[in-house]
Amino acid sequence: MNLLISIVAILILTLLALGIALSQNMAYLLTVILPYVAFAAFLAGFVYRVIKWGASPVPFRIPTTCGQGKSLPWIQTNPLENPSGCWGVIGRMAQEIFLFRSLFRNTDVAIIEGRPVYGSAKWLWFFGILFHWSFLIIVLRHLRFFIEPIASWIGVLSALDGFFEIGIPTLYLSDATLLAGLTFLFLRRVVVPQVRYISLFTDYFSLLLIAGVISTGLLLRHFFPTDLNAVKTLALGWITFSPVIPHKVSAFFYIHLCFVFTLLAWFPLSKLMHAGGIFLSPTRNMTNNSRRQRHINPWNAPVKVHTYEEYEDEFRDKMKASGLPVEKE
């Protein structure tokens, strides 16, 4: 059902984009107004979400410990998996962000001969990392439309990406790997009953939206090419705040744009915000130093205490009179 709703949502988006492609006034909306609206929504929403997370209280040290913490000098520590200092945390976060360390720990359970057997399950990690890195490379490659003259590193990246020179125009490997990654992530939600059970509209919608972006992009590159000069002029127009409605660009380009803007605007509202959230995961970004340093909950209510010293001061005479031992004479 959730899947069905998200497919319908994507189809409606596609039809909207087609409508926009066919009418000149709407093309103005899509190519001149919406890019700024979507980008501003993305930036502002992203910053808002991060600040909101930053403001939420984290009174205690709650890092997950995945190795031996710092202890006595003769016990070997694991500073990356159980960081006790700043550099350890930086290393741990780098592992998490660039290599998806905790997903690499993913396990699976199967009932074999009546007994549950646990084993490592790396498929999700593998396709996840394939998907994310390909996505990054593709975004960076698109900078060629936004920069003039094109920085040399973009050319180098594109050349490496199209290293095998398959077909004309060259098939970018990141396109293929992104598609593979996305297909896995989608099929996982559809095929595995447990994952299907917990999948919501937003889960399918994110995946299908990205699938829409990829497929229109691939169609534009390999099957229905459009005038790239017009595309680059449009993109440079956005950057210099003087956008011009392009003429004679294909409908696929409009659909591509429409999907991308939806993705941008929707990003901060969705679970795609894990891009920012991963930096703020308290179980990853905190040092495990609660044995060396006392962390006091900042909003602890002030407790009225009556220490033994004060008690003795108050009753010293009576204590002496009844023969009780006192610490201070």
Added chain:
Amino acid sequence: MKQHQWGMIALGLVVFVILITFPFWSGKGKTSPQPTLSFDTPAIAQLQEKRCVEDTSFMRDNHMKILGTWRDEAVREGKRFYTARNGRVFEKSLSGTCLKCHSNKQQFCDRCHNYVGVKPTCFSCHSIPEEVKK
């Protein structure tokens, strides 16, 4: 939340905003006009009807696909002639047909290719007439 943690969050956000707005500040607001193509070659000047193999907008969008198909058909299947949609017949040859008119690669091919960052591999095998003459 403690003060230094707000510092870290602010730092992260500043880095994020700087990275995400890269195209805005890297170009320093310079405007660069769309490249203009030069048709100023002796062969084109002699043409009665200034028309490429197909019409201009089709060629703009699809020239790379035509060249790719030509290469495959000419080299692998030996079909060396192409009939355009208006019935004219051309030899499928980059050097013999395309470059005969567009002999100014630097003012024609390269302008757009540089503008959109495309590096076709045509000339890693084919020779460029200008460079051969030099």
